[in-house]
C-alpha cells in the first residue's frame with residue numbers, strides 16, 4: 001500500500017469541557033473515497049473541519065502528504081470544502097463563481113475563463129455558464145459548487161452533506177456524478193453524511209462514528225456483514241441481533257443458547273468463554289423463510305407482525321414465541337410465493353457462516 005495521504009494520530013477536539021472528537025487515529029489513502037457517517041452530533045463535521053483547517057485539534061497530529069497541518073491556515077491548504085449550503089456568490093454567473101479561486105491565485109483572465117468553461121462543460125452545465133447562479137436549480141448549483149472546487153485541481157476534496165438539500169431523485173443522480181468524477185480524477189474524497197445509503201453506495205471505506213469515537217472502519221460490505229459491535233449493528237439496521245450464553249466453543253463454531261433457541265455462530269478470532277454472554281448478528285437478507293420446518297441447524301418458528309415495501313424490496317417484521325424480533329428482507333417477487341399476512345406462522349433459518357459474533361455482549 002502507498003503512503004497515506006492523510007493521517008490522524010490520536011486527534012482530540014474539545015470545545016471547552018465538551019469533547020467532540022476523542023482520540024482519532026485514521027489513515028486515508030490517496031485516491032480513496034472515504035465516507036464518515038454517524039448520527040447527529042457524533043463529530044463528523046468537526047473531523048472534516050479539522051482537515052480543512054477550520055478547527056485546530058486540541059491534541060494529536062494531522063498530517064497531509066506527511067506534512068504536519070495542525071497550525072496551517074485553510075487558505076494555505078489544498079483542501080477545498082463543498083457543503084450543503086454551497087456558499088456560491090448569488091449575483092455572479094456560474095462561470096464567475098468557478099473563476100473566483102483562480103482569480104485569487106492571480107491566474108490571467110483568458111486562462112481563467114478557459115478553465116472555468118472546461119469544468120462547467122465537464123459537469124454538463126456549460127450552457128448555464130453566463131446565467132446568474134441565483135436562477136439555477138439545486139442540482140445545477142451543486143455542480144457549479146463542485147466545478148468551483150475542482151477547477152483548483154486539489155489533491156483532496158472535502159464534502160459535508162453536499163446532497164442533503166436535494167430531492168431524492170436528484171440525490172441518486174448526483175451520487176452517480178460524484179462517484180464517476182472521483183474515479184476519473186483519482187482525487188481523494190472525504191465525504192461526511194448521516195445517510196447510510198449515500199455512504200454505502202459511494203465510498204470505498206466508511207468510518208462509523210459514535211460520540212466522538214470511531215466505532216468501525218471498513219468497506220461497506222465489511223460493515224454490513226460483520227459489524228464490529230452492537231452500536232454498529234444497530235446503527236446499520238436491517239440486522240437481527242440475538243443475545244445468549246456460550247454453551248460450547250471450538251475454533252470454528254460456537255453454540256449459543258438464547259431465549260429464542262440454541263444457535264451455531266462462527267467463532268471469532270478470540271474464542272469466547274463458555275458461560276459468558278455474547279451477541280451475534282445475521283443480516284436480514286441472509287435469513288431464509290419457509291412454511292415447512294427446514295433441516296438447517298439454525299431455525300426458529302416465528303409469526304409475521306408486519307411488512308414494509310421500499311421499491312421492490314420488502315422487509316418482513318416477525319416475532320418468535322419468546323418475543324424476539326426478527327427481520328427478513330427479500331425481493332417482492334420472492335414474497336409472492338407465500339400467502340402471508342399478519343399472524344402467519346413461518347420458519348426462519350440461516351447458515352452458521354452468516355451468523356457473526358459481536359465484540360462484547
Ligand SMILES: Nc1ncnc2c1ncn2[C@@H]1O[C@H](COP(=O)(O)OP(=O)(O)OP(=O)(O)O)[C@@H](O)[C@H]1O
Pocket residue numbers: 015018019020038039040041042043044045046047194
Ligand atoms: N464551535 C463549537 N462550539 C461548541 N460545541 C461545538 C462546536 N462545534 C461543534 N460542537 C459540538 O460538537 C459536537 C459534534 O459536532 P459536529 O458538528 O462535529 O457533529 P456532526 O456529527 O457533524 O453532527 P450533524 O450531523 O448534526 O452535523 C456537537 O455536540 C456540537 O454541538
